[in-house]
Each structure stands twice: as C-alpha cells, then as structure tokens.
Amino acid sequence: ETGVTQTPRHLVMGMTNKKSLKCEQHLGHNAMYWYKQSAKKPLELMFVYNFKEQTENNSVPSRFSPECPNSSHLFLHLHTLQPEDSALYLCASSQREGNNSPLHFGNGTRLTVT
Amino acid sequence: AQSVTQPDIHITVSEGASLELRCNYSYGATPYLFWYVQSPGQGLQLLLKYFSGDTLVQGIKGFEAEFKRSQSSFNLRKPSVHWSDAAEYFCAVGPNTGGFKTIFGAGTRLFVKA
Numbered sequence: 001e002t003g004v005t006q007t008p009r010h011l012v013m014g015m016t017n018k019k020s021l022k023c024e025q026h027l028g029h030n031a032m033y034w035y036k037q038s039a040k041k042p043l044e045l046m047f048v049y050n051f052k053e054q055t056e057n058n059s060v061p062s063r064f065s066p067e068c069p070n071s072s073h074l075f076l077h078l079h080t081l082q083p084e085d086s087a088l089y090l091c092a093s094s095q096r097e098g099n100n101s102p103l104h105f106g107n108g109t110r111l112t113v114t
Numbered sequence: 115a116q117s118v119t120q121p122d123i124h125i126t127v128s129e130g131a132s133l134e135l136r137c138n139y140s141y142g143a144t145p146y147l148f149w150y151v152q153s154p155g156q157g158l159q160l161l162l163k164y165f166s167g168d169t170l171v172q173g174i175k176g177f178e179a180e181f182k183r184s185q186s187s188f189n190l191r192k193p194s195v196h197w198s199d200a201a202e203y204f205c206a207v208g209p210n211t212g213g214f215k216t217i218f219g220a221g222t223r224l225f226v227k228a
Contacts, residue, residue, distance in 0.1 A: 004157070006157075040220070041220070042118075042217075042218050042219060042220045042221070043204070043218040045215060045216075056215070090157055090158070092157075092158075100146050100163075100165050100208070102148060102160045102163055103150075103158070103160070103216060104160070105150075105158040105159070106157050107155065107156050107157045108156075108157050
C-alpha cells in the first residue's frame, strides 16, 4: 500500500475516446500532482493542485483536463488524445507546498493511445 | 536555469559490489536534493533527501548520498549491491525558496548481475 492509489493501472484508448484517470491519496496531504513519464525522457510535471486550487499548468495541451474535487482526489480527464500521449502517468502528493516536502507517488497508469 | 544531470543512462554492477550513481545540479543557491527509486511497474519511492546540515545523508535500503557544494553534486552510494536493487534511480532538485517545481534528472537504470 503506497498511500497513493491510481486507477486504472493500464488503459488502452482510441484517439476519439474519452476516459479519466483517478488518483486518491490516504496520507492527509494538501498538494497533488500529475506527472507524465515517457521512455528516455525526464519526468514532466503537468499539473499541481494545492488545497484543491490549481497552481501549476505546465503548458499542457487542452486535451488533458485535470480535476481536484478535494485534497484527497485528483482526476485527469482525457479526450482526443494523440499516439504521442502514450506514457506512464504518475500521480503524486506532498504534505504541503514548498520543496522540502518529498513527493509520494502512486504506481501510475500505463496509457496506450491507438 | 535550474537543472539536474545524471550522466549515466545505465550502469551494470555485480551483486555484492559497491555502487555510485552520479548526479550534478545547476542552481544558484543551496537546493533541496532528493534521490528516488523506481522499480518496474511501480511509482517512484523516496530513498533519501538533503535539506541542510550534515552533507552525508543516510536513506532507506542501505543507501547514502553526499552533498558536495563545490562540485554541485549529490552522488548516491551503496557499499554492497543486492539483486533487488535493480531499478531506475532518479535524482531531483527543488528550490529552497518555495514553490512546487521539483526537477528530475533523466534517471539511471541499474542492472545487477549475479
């Protein structure tokens, strides 16, 4: 049990589909993050939420739409994706804002866009 | 600009041998420094962190890292590698002035041979 749970673990979707990734943290943290991990590339920060408010959108295309209904849940809504969006999507949380608070990661959702 | 460099894409060591993974960073002040490990099919797990004080920090699973300001380095070491240490290792840097952005290196994949 990592404390950060992501579902589904694997997702295959067509370019015209709409799907959502879910993340839940059981650590009482106040900040949540979406990262994209592609082969042979550094982790890319996509979105940050602090106390349910989005504080970072790292120039992510609008086909990715995050939602944070409360401090424990984070969603990533996907629509009209491209094959290059295939990657491992990692959710993370941290206790508070500021970088002396380590990130706690979920196991990720492996997304394949066909 | 802030950056993290892990010069080695992959390293192979024999079981029982010592290990050193290199990390260099670029930042104008003393950063917060982290090492994370990612096993196949898993998210990232924090190994250790450095914020201030003693420049040699101990982490989980027998790992340690040394902060060297003069070399802008934060190398990860382990005296005797076990087969279960085979994974990908990420160095990360966070600014000490606050903010959410943790910058990750591209990772070093460790292979352990019997």
